[in-house]
Amino acid sequence: xxxxxxxxxxxxxxxxxxxxxxxxxxxxxxxxxxxxxxxxxxxxxxxxxxxxxxxxxxxxxxxxxxxxxxxxxxxxxxxxxxxxxxxxxxxxxxxxxxxxxxxxxxxxxxxxxxxxxxxxxxxxxxxxxxxxxxxxxxxxxxxxxxxxxxxxxxxxxxxxxxxxxxxxxxxxxxxxxxxxxxxxxxxxxxxxxxxxxxxxxxxxxxxxxxxxxxxxxxxxxxxxxxxxxxxxxxxxxxxxxxxxxxxxxxxxxxxxxxxxxxxxxxxxxxxxxxxxxxxxxxxxxxxxxxxx
Amino acid sequence: xxxxxxxxxxxxxxxxxxxxxxxxxxxxxxxxxxxxxxxxxxxxxxxxxxxxxxxxxxxxxxxxxxxxxxxxxxxxxxxxxxxxxxxxxxxxxxxxxxxxxxxxxxxxxxxxxxxxxxxxxxxxxxxxxxxxxxxxxxxxxxxxxxxxxxxxxxxxxxxxxxxxxxxxxxxxxxxxxxxxxxxxxxxxxxxxxxxxxxxxxxxxxxxxxxxxxxxxxxxxxxxxxxxxxxxxxxxxxxxxxxxxxxxxxxxxxxxxxxxxxxxxxxxxxxxxxxxxxxxxxxxxxxxxxxxxxxxx
Numbered sequence: 001x002x003x004x005x006x007x008x009x010x011x012x013x014x015x016x017x018x019x020x021x022x023x024x025x026x027x028x029x030x031x032x033x034x035x036x037x038x039x040x041x042x043x044x045x046x047x048x049x050x051x052x053x054x055x056x057x058x059x060x061x062x063x064x065x066x067x068x069x070x071x072x073x074x075x076x077x078x079x080x081x082x083x084x085x086x087x088x089x090x091x092x093x094x095x096x097x098x099x100x101x102x103x104x105x106x107x108x109x110x111x112x113x114x115x116x117x118x119x120x121x122x123x124x125x126x127x128x129x130x131x132x133x134x135x136x137x138x139x140x141x142x143x144x145x146x147x148x149x150x151x152x153x154x155x156x157x158x159x160x161x162x163x164x165x166x167x168x169x170x171x172x173x174x175x176x177x178x179x180x181x182x183x184x185x186x187x188x189x190x191x192x193x194x195x196x197x198x199x200x201x202x203x204x205x206x207x208x209x210x211x212x213x214x215x216x217x218x219x220x221x222x223x224x225x226x227x228x229x230x231x232x233x234x235x236x237x238x239x240x241x242x243x244x245x246x247x248x249x250x251x252x253x254x255x256x257x258x259x260x261x262x263x264x265x266x267x268x269x270x271x272x273x274x275x276x277x278x279x280x281x282x283x284x285x286x287x288x289x290x291x292x
Numbered sequence: 293x294x295x296x297x298x299x300x301x302x303x304x305x306x307x308x309x310x311x312x313x314x315x316x317x318x319x320x321x322x323x324x325x326x327x328x329x330x331x332x333x334x335x336x337x338x339x340x341x342x343x344x345x346x347x348x349x350x351x352x353x354x355x356x357x358x359x360x361x362x363x364x365x366x367x368x369x370x371x372x373x374x375x376x377x378x379x380x381x382x383x384x385x386x387x388x389x390x391x392x393x394x395x396x397x398x399x400x401x402x403x404x405x406x407x408x409x410x411x412x413x414x415x416x417x418x419x420x421x422x423x424x425x426x427x428x429x430x431x432x433x434x435x436x437x438x439x440x441x442x443x444x445x446x447x448x449x450x451x452x453x454x455x456x457x458x459x460x461x462x463x464x465x466x467x468x469x470x471x472x473x474x475x476x477x478x479x480x481x482x483x484x485x486x487x488x489x490x491x492x493x494x495x496x497x498x499x500x501x502x503x504x505x506x507x508x509x510x511x512x513x514x515x516x517x518x519x520x521x522x523x524x525x526x527x528x529x530x531x532x533x534x535x536x537x538x539x540x541x542x543x544x545x546x547x548x549x550x551x552x553x554x555x556x557x558x559x560x561x562x563x564x565x566x567x568x569x570x571x572x573x574x575x576x577x578x579x580x581x582x583x584x585x586x587x588x
Contacts, residue, residue, distance in 0.1 A: 054447055056445060058454070058456060060456065060458065060482065062458075062482055062511065064476075064478070064480065065460070065476075065478050065480070066460060067458065067460045068458040068460070068482065070456070147355065147532075149353075149534055152505055152534055154505070154532050156356075156530075156532070158357070158359075158369075158530070160359060160361060160366060160367030160368070160369075161366075162363070162364065162365060162366035162367070178363065178364065179364075180363070180364050182361075182363040182364065182366075184359065184361045184367060184511075184528055186509060186530045188507040188530075188532050190488060190505045190532075205449075207447075207450045207452070207488055208507070209486040209506075209507035209509075211484055211507075211509040211530070213361075213511060213526075213528070215363075228363065230482060230484070230511070232454070232456055232484045232486075232509075234445055234452045234454065234486050236447045236448060236450045236452075238447060238448055239448065243447060243448050244447075245446070245447060
């Protein structure tokens, strides 16, 4: 396990799992810029081409002292492009999602909140989430860990967040669940070393797993009820929209967000500060006719 | 307060029963992928992904990190975790028995060396580390029960089996009797697994064991040896796993430690001979034995 700057321990791991001769030949194991490029190749496509990641989440409650519930599913499409810049990459990223009933698979527009025993309006996700990945940030704000075993290469990104919430309960008593926004999120990516080492391959096949543990989603209207949400998410890079298994998915996305299957075209510096909860706040403010 | 509707099957699955029954996930539905017509066929695919249906022992390895996380306060990376499991699948009257055991090491996050003591930053003192050694870990997996088959998600060549285990039940160690080690009188965790294999390999070959990698997240109470008492928060363990071809392919740190400490960990059980162990049941037995010794 390592940040992008290998430590003595990382090198020992690599030698242990990858074999010393192979490790010496593999640029991405040692060189930070090459490792970042390998990560971009895994998460996306270094050619600049638009591509898609598909994710499906089972969403659970997690409440201390009580049994837990599988409350809904979330089906999400990421449309992305990566652009090479001096010192790193820009990730142009749009994510759009619908929510489904966990038993029937039906697309939800309202959700019966079993704690409140009333229906709440579902807010489908549709936002840009652009980022800069800079070599200079690796091991610091851009924390990407890597390990290698045979042909299996594994990347991890881990986020532990506790910060002032955008939706303060005093101003948003239904939608704000705490004065802090708390998140533990882990992304595991699995890919092939042979693909990463092949200079002709700009997009390595990848699949993976994300677990996100956080406050309630604002649209659940849980107020400050104690508890957390767990999203158990599997994902895969897909060759095209024809790989998507549910025929009603893309039409539902496009009906809600006409640009859902298009990566954003441009990056603005302020994009780097956007947050998921900030996006929800904008939507809720718009519905309420103003902030607070 | 304990919710009395707490899922008893989940408690069994948490490896505290004699041979826990696996009944996880749901039959595949339209959540993204191919429906298998036959649940038993899907179960065989799951077993070929996570083990070896030929009856040979299989080995899996996992590594990752362990974090403390307290909503409202934040989180920190405490140490790393390196573990492995050996298992043998045999047919039982009701389906399959997974005869396994698991061993692991909590390792220093900087050096990767096994910890013997750990400086607990919350209580600012050293505590003795008790490494994972669950012997045995046995599950019975019933056939003919679609509800017992882990959910399968397929996209392009990716086949992903999903297991979500949620347990809320009375704790083995109560706060009154074990104030240093018990966080709460309720034992709670969620353990979430994804196992990835090639759909092509699963469907176009008859191999009893296919290559697989996976991901496992667990959120739950503090480990008892951390001596956290009733401090608020959650322990989060995040590891990724790989099916290995042999014991000798495990990382040297695991081989070196366990060859000395307990070489039996490298052999899966061949029969059901003892109740399942968990980190909590093993720790309780250890504390109880120490206390009994002190009373003599």
